Amino acid sequence: MTMTRRFAALTLLGSTFLACTCAMGGDPIITDSKILNEERRLAILETKLASLQREAALIEDHRAIERLQQAYGYYVSEGKAAQAAALFSDSPAASIEYAQQGVYLGRARIEAFLKASGARLRPGEIRETPFMQSVIHVAADGRTAKARWRSLVMGGMHGEDGRWTEGPYENEYIKENGLWKIARLHWYTTVDASYDKGWHRQPYPAAGPVAELPPDLPPSIVYKPYPNFFLPPYHYANPVTGMPVAWDDNQAGGVR
């Protein structure tokens, strides 16, 4: 009885040791074959390589998602609705949502929305749409990802007043057959305003539903952009505290 318990305790400590080897990359290697023979060391190394391969894939996924999202931005800027829609997931749950325009589900409806609004460029219209300031998180299993982005759009019709439109995206991605696709694209309006008069003198309300193409679902969240204050939700917790970050009126006490 005592022996068994002692052996179990040792085994437990042994696995702690293996975990230590993996975690402490900088420590000296134990090469005393009486302690750890060659075969055992190789087994540890093989296990480690398997985990490094997963890590390398996640690191690459981060960049692949940047490429995917930038392709979307370039297509939308050029009025290429079909190409932009082709970047979405096959799933009927794939969705797109802009401002207060409602939610469109599935690639066919996404393309219809992009043609009617999101990527529509009439002759003489411009919509320079950079994707910037990314916060990308790939899930540990490498199958899904989420990202926050910011766009500052220089828009308008030639000969008329120009338009500033700015706000964040909170998007989701999914890996299908080894390629990343957009599963959900959601753009929030922070400010939409006249170029000539400025955002402080002529802010516009958020764009509403497209009359000729009603959405499949109403807006997932109802808000008003500037001059109203609104915090589009973050998909991620504070990276240092691990606490969710949301607006709290109590925090709003400036010192004045």
Added chain:
Amino acid sequence: MNRLAIVCLMAVTGIASAQAPTAAQRPPADLTPRLNRAADHIASINAQADRVADYDTLRNLQEIYGFYFDKALWDQVVDLFAEDATLEVAQQGQYVGKASIRKYFYGLTGGKQGLSYGQLNNQYQLSPLITLGADGQSAHARWRALIQDGQFKQSANWGSGIYENEYVKQDGVWKISRLHLFIHFYAPYEGGWTRTTPALNARYGKSAAKPDRPASVKYETWPASYTAPLHFESPALAGYRLAPENTASAPPPAAGATRTVTDLEAQVRALELKLERLRSASDVENLESTYGYYADKSMQDAISALFAQNSTLEILGRGVFIGRDRVYEYMRRLGAPTNGTLFNHMQLQPVVTVSADGNTASIRARLVVMFGQLNSSAQLAEGTYENRFVKENGVWKYQSLAGFQTFYTDYEQGWGKHSSAMLSYFPGYPPDLPQSVKYSPYPEVFVPPFHYLNPVSGK
């Protein structure tokens, strides 16, 4: 740590002696096939990591080009090009070879290097879409250029264009082999881009130096509709995978030598550090972006938590604040956002550098600010951040944040007509140390220090 190691050793010794009889009965296995497989596995993960590192290097390269370009640091700009590179901006013709490219850039600023008093030359480098060639020695990239330039009391312009560039790796160093900027518009601040004309657009990128060849492609600028070639649609470059499949194999060991576990263990160590540094590059970029999103909304709790305990913060002319608590108080001074207030703090164009040991990192980023008070005033500002990061218990934090003011202008007038003085100390809330670098913002000329050397010349 020592105590833990001893306990671990004791534990393993225990297991080893308990298992000793069985181990002694087995003949020692031939590990060679497994060693070879492990060596190939290391090689394939290394190849993947190298491709990701190439991607990051190319991203930094174009962003570094942009930061030098802003300040007309032409020698630094030209050093980023390969010897036989070509340069083409708008319809201004092609400049072939480094000597011609140098003349082109110097020809933009009257034959001298650096900005003159009152000159603004911003060209943001945004939205990278980088495609690595299958050979590992070449790459294509599409970038968006946002132009913001002019001469104080004379002119101010907005511009927008698309880069379709090519890059080449020579002796392990990535260089620009072809720089091609397609201009969409280049329009006076007054009236903005929607009132532009082809003649106004055609002003951009004119150099006193003559081109070697005419423009490679004729196109009309906006409001005409023209899409610059989308390199990533080419079937040869399609897909969103950066690296090839993991098929790389290890070179055979030198003649007479054998693979040992010890060798492979050392290789795995190096590989692990390489991956950790790549992971860190995206971690600190996420952190920098997150700071900007929190600053948008004056979230002093969330922001100050991103700073290490003994960190420093210095923004514009407000002086140096030391320690996380002082960062918190600083952020509180900015006041709470309310209805009617806009406080956008964009963090763009991050040049990310991770130290060799993976424990510290730096970012140079572009700050763009949109302030607004409803029915009262609006401001536009642009500046440079040079930030340092430290990894504490596996978590990246700000070690120091330094924001330098390029310009700060009243939106209704624009940078051609108005520029605010340096933002100074908070009334009644002095800093711990005075402003560390004395300078005057635009219309004066100031180049914020760079945390990196030229990635090609090392200067």
